[in-house]
Amino acid sequence: MSLLVLDSVTRRFGALQALKGISLSVEEGELRAIIGPNGAGKTTLFNLISGYFPPSQGSISFAGSVITAVSPNALVRRGIIRTFQITQIFLALTVYENLRVAVECAMGLQLRPYIGRATRARVEARVDELIEVTRIGAKVDRIAGELSHGDQRVVEIGIALSRAPRLLLLDEPTAGMGDEETRHMTDLIRRLNRTNGITMLFVEHDMAIVFGIADRITVLDNGALLAEGSAAEIAANPRVQAAYLGDAAGARAA
Amino acid sequence: MSTMIRGVAASPPRRSAIGRREIASGLIWLLLLLVPLWLPAIGGYTDLATRILIYGMAATGLNLLLGQTGGLSFGHAAYFGLGTYGTGLFLIHVVPSLPLAIIAGTLLGGIAAVLVGPMVMKRRGIYFSMITIAFGQMFYFVAVRWNGLTGGEDGLTGFSRVPLHIGSRSVALGSTGYYYLVFGLFALVMLVVWQILRSPLGHGFVAARENATRLRFLGVAVERQIWASFAISGFIVGLAGSLDSLLVNFTSPANFQWQLSGEFVVMCVLGGMRSFWGPFLGAVIFIGAQDYLSSVTQNWMSLIGLIFVLSVLFFPNGLLGFIRGRARA
Numbered sequence: 001m002s003l004l005v006l007d008s009v010t011r012r013f014g015a016l017q018a019l020k021g022i023s024l025s026v027e028e029g030e031l032r033a034i035i036g037p038n039g040a041g042k043t044t045l046f047n048l049i050s051g052y053f054p055p056s057q058g059s060i061s062f063a064g065s066v067i068t069a070v071s072p073n074a075l076v077r078r079g080i081i082r083t084f085q086i087t088q089i090f091l092a093l094t095v096y097e098n099l100r101v102a103v104e105c106a107m108g109l110q111l112r113p114y115i116g117r118a119t120r121a122r123v124e125a126r127v128d129e130l131i132e133v134t135r136i137g138a139k140v141d142r143i144a145g146e147l148s149h150g151d152q153r154v155v156e157i158g159i160a161l162s163r164a165p166r167l168l169l170l171d172e173p174t175a176g177m178g179d180e181e182t183r184h185m186t187d188l189i190r191r192l193n194r195t196n197g198i199t200m201l202f203v204e205h206d207m208a209i210v211f212g213i214a215d216r217i218t219v220l221d222n223g224a225l226l227a228e229g230s231a232a233e234i235a236a237n238p239r240v241q242a243a244y245l246g247d248a249a250g251a252r253a254a
Numbered sequence: 255m256s257t258m259i260r261g262v263a264a265s266p267p268r269r270s271a272i273g274r275r276e277i278a279s280g281l282i283w284l285l286l287l288l289v290p291l292w293l294p295a296i297g298g299y300t301d302l303a304t305r306i307l308i309y310g311m312a313a314t315g316l317n318l319l320l321g322q323t324g325g326l327s328f329g330h331a332a333y334f335g336l337g338t339y340g341t342g343l344f345l346i347h348v349v350p351s352l353p354l355a356i357i358a359g360t361l362l363g364g365i366a367a368v369l370v371g372p373m374v375m376k377r378r379g380i381y382f383s384m385i386t387i388a389f390g391q392m393f394y395f396v397a398v399r400w401n402g403l404t405g406g407e408d409g410l411t412g413f414s415r416v417p418l419h420i421g422s423r424s425v426a427l428g429s430t431g432y433y434y435l436v437f438g439l440f441a442l443v444m445l446v447v448w449q450i451l452r453s454p455l456g457h458g459f460v461a462a463r464e465n466a467t468r469l470r471f472l473g474v475a476v477e478r479q480i481w482a483s484f485a486i487s488g489f490i491v492g493l494a495g496s497l498d499s500l501l502v503n504f505t506s507p508a509n510f511q512w513q514l515s516g517e518f519v520v521m522c523v524l525g526g527m528r529s530f531w532g533p534f535l536g537a538v539i540f541i542g543a544q545d546y547l548s549s550v551t552q553n554w555m556s557l558i559g560l561i562f563v564l565s566v567l568f569f570p571n572g573l574l575g576f577i578r579g580r581a582r583a
Contacts, residue, residue: 050471076473088471090464101457105472109454111482123454163472 001064003028003199004049004167009058011044018044020223021058026167026201031193033210034203036220037243042203043085045220046169049201050082051075063166079166085175087152089159091145095136098144098155099127102162126162133196134158134188150181157188161198168192170202174209182206186213211235219243282531286437290430300429301501306541307433307440308497313521313533314447315490320519321527322456323483324463325374326383328515329390332370333363333488335397335510337495339404342505345413352418352427356439356496363492364485366393371481371488378466387512394510409506413499436497443490448530450486459483491518520562526572535574 002025011019019041026032034042048055051072059068067075090098103126104110109119131137134154139147144155153173160168173189174182190213192198204210210217211231219226219240227237234240285292289303312334319325340362344355374385397404404410417426418435427435450456461469462479469476499505508514517540525536543561547554569576 072471073473073475076471082471088465088468090461090468092464093460097457097460101454101461102472104454104457105461105469105474110458110474110479111455113450113453113455115454159468159472 001028002026003030003063004201005061006049007059007061009048009055009060011041011048011053012056017223019048019055022220022225023058024218024225024228026199028199029193029197030199031189031213031215032201033214033217034201034220035205035207035210035217036226039222040220041223042220043171044223046082046171046201046203049167050080050169076163079164080169081160081163081165081167082169083153083156083160083171083173085171087149087156089144089152089155091143093144094141095144095147095155095158096127096131096140099130099140099158099162100124102159103127103130106162106164130158130161133161133192135184148181150177150184153177153181153185154188157192161192165198168198168200170200172203172205174204174206182209189213279531283441286440289437290433300433302541302545304429304433304436304501305498305545306538307436308494308501309518309521309541310534310537311440311443311497312491312494313518313525313537314443315487315494316518317487317522317527317533318447318450318459318490319480319483319487320522321532322451322463323459323480325480325483326379326519327374327386327484327487328383328512328519329386329388330487330491330518331510331512331514332390332393333367333491334495334498334514334518335363335393335505335507336366337363337492337497338499338505338509339397339410340492341496341499342410342413343403345416346410350416352416352500355416356493356500359496359499360489360493363495364489367488367492368485371484372477375477375480375484387515390510390512390515394507394512397507397510404507407507409504409508411504414503415500432501436501439493439497443493444534447490451530455479455482520558523572524562524565526569526574526576528571529574529578532572532574536572539573 004026006022006024009019009022010017022045034045036042047053049060051067051070051074054069059066061067062075062078062080067078070078090101093101100123103123107123107126109115109123115123131140134157136151136154136158139151144152147155157170157173170189174185177185186209189200189202193200214231216228216230217234218228219234221243226243227234227240229237286307290300293300293303312330316327316330319327337359339359341355341359344358348354348358370389374382374389377385398406400406415427415432417424419425425431458469458474458479462476466476469479495509498509521536521540522533523536524539525534526532539561540558543558544554547557551557565573571579
């Protein structure tokens with residue numbers, strides 16, 4: 001069964017049609033890339049899926065139930081977690097404190113002025129798991145605001161993982177990163193998908209990454225769905241080549 | 255008092271030096287415990303120390319909201335004032351019992367904060383501050399206008415620190431006795447605040463201050479976090495108010511006014527909003543300076559203002575923050 005289904009979703013901002021009748025479905029366990037030129041509607045799509053605002057028309061369903069009018073908070077509890085183009089972490093706290101508060105909130109403890117030893121141990125064990133899966137162990141005691149951009153993004157993903165996402169939305173996860181950081185992030189994304197089985201949707205401009213790791217690719221252009229398919233299909237699609245990729249990327253993927 | 259500051263100076267922030275930090279804390283507690291022995295020797299008096307503990311308690315309570323949660327309240331005098339009137343009126347009209355009067359004052363201040371909280375928690379920044387001031391002034395005008403109950407502008411008199419009944423014994427609380435009562439409650443408040451700061455609740459306060467958007471997208475109702483912080487700080491400030499009314503056997507509408515709210519904020523900023531002991535240290539400086547300067551000049555408030563401006567310019571993280579920065583460098 002498809003985990004996420006969008007059925008003829010349209011979103012208007014005044015006179016502007018940011019998304020025009022988009023239909024797509026994402027399977028459980030899939031790693032899906034969303035690409036398209038600036039203004040294609042990628043971030044709008046994320047905002048709709050994560051409940052930031054509702055679609056003007058059409059419906060969105062997740063795990064079999066319609067979520068078109070569900071609040072972002074409720075969606076988070078159902079397992080739709082996102083990251084942002086601008087990294088959202090707790091800059092003044094250490095990496096460990098970032099992950100700990102995320103885990104405590106995920107466990108619903110955020111109003112508890114006291115937790116017993118057993119609960120504390122559960123929190124710590126979960127934080128250790130997140131540290132391990134994100135491989136940020138060497139930097140847990142560093143202040144997050146002093147880390148490199150790449151490491152901050154990793155912390156952000158660690159925070160997102162605290163909620164045990166069923167669907168993880170990553171908005172330009174490697175934007176502004178150097179080669180080394182990009183490779184680390186790409187590895188992390190692939191690992192989370194392949195090893196931990198997390199379904200992911202990511203917006204990305206780096207075609208090498210998109211064609212390197214995505215199971216399927218959705219191409220948006222000017223608010224409309226231009227194409228969808230495997231890396232080879234997308235690379236071979238003449239409309240995509242004409243509208244967006246150019247010859248170089250087509251050649252590389254082929 | 256200078257000894258106390260030096261004791262704190264010895265506490266660097268790094269984990270490796272946690273031992274020194276505990277020693278500094280221990281030293282503060284020891285000095286506070288022995289106040290009636292050493293304070294007169296350097297020209298102080300016990301009631302001054304009691305006042306410092308009371309204002310230190312209020313500043314620490316406010317700082318849960320201000321420094322930890324990031325909500326700049328300019329209206330916390332409201333809960334202090336309610337604490338003073340709650341205690342005074344309880345002694346006059348209900349029962350002359352010290353513990354019950356303290357509980358009554360604390361509850362009045364705290365419950366008011368619980369009720370006001372939902373009306374301020376959705377606002378941020380300057381709007382948050384404006385609404386807190388508005389509520390503070392509202393309580394002020396009620397205290398001024400409701401002559402029959404509050405004594406209006408003249409303030410409320412006619413109550414006093416009744417003896418404490420322990421079993422069948424009746425203990426009259428002189429300066430020293432009352433100091434130790436306040437000290438015990440101060441210690442309790444510090445323990446509660448310390449526990450909150452190391453709990454998920456306190457971690458959530460700090461997270462709300464650092465990045466409310468992030469917290470919201472973790473599925474947390476950030477407003478509830480702010481409400482909880484607001485309410486707890488209201489109870490603590492209410493308790494401080496209650497103890498203040500019993501120190502001077504008097505209260506007046508001045509205890510509701512935004513000037514007093516501002517003084518609480520100044521204490522937090524002076525001492526350091528990000529530190530556990532910062533607000534208390536700020537109260538030591540503020541009340542100490544006020545006591546000394548007001549005996550020297552009528553214009554003591556402008557000198558306090560000058561100290562505040564200089565400290566914000568040169569120690570933007572408060573005195574404790576500055577000391578820690580030096581220790582780290």
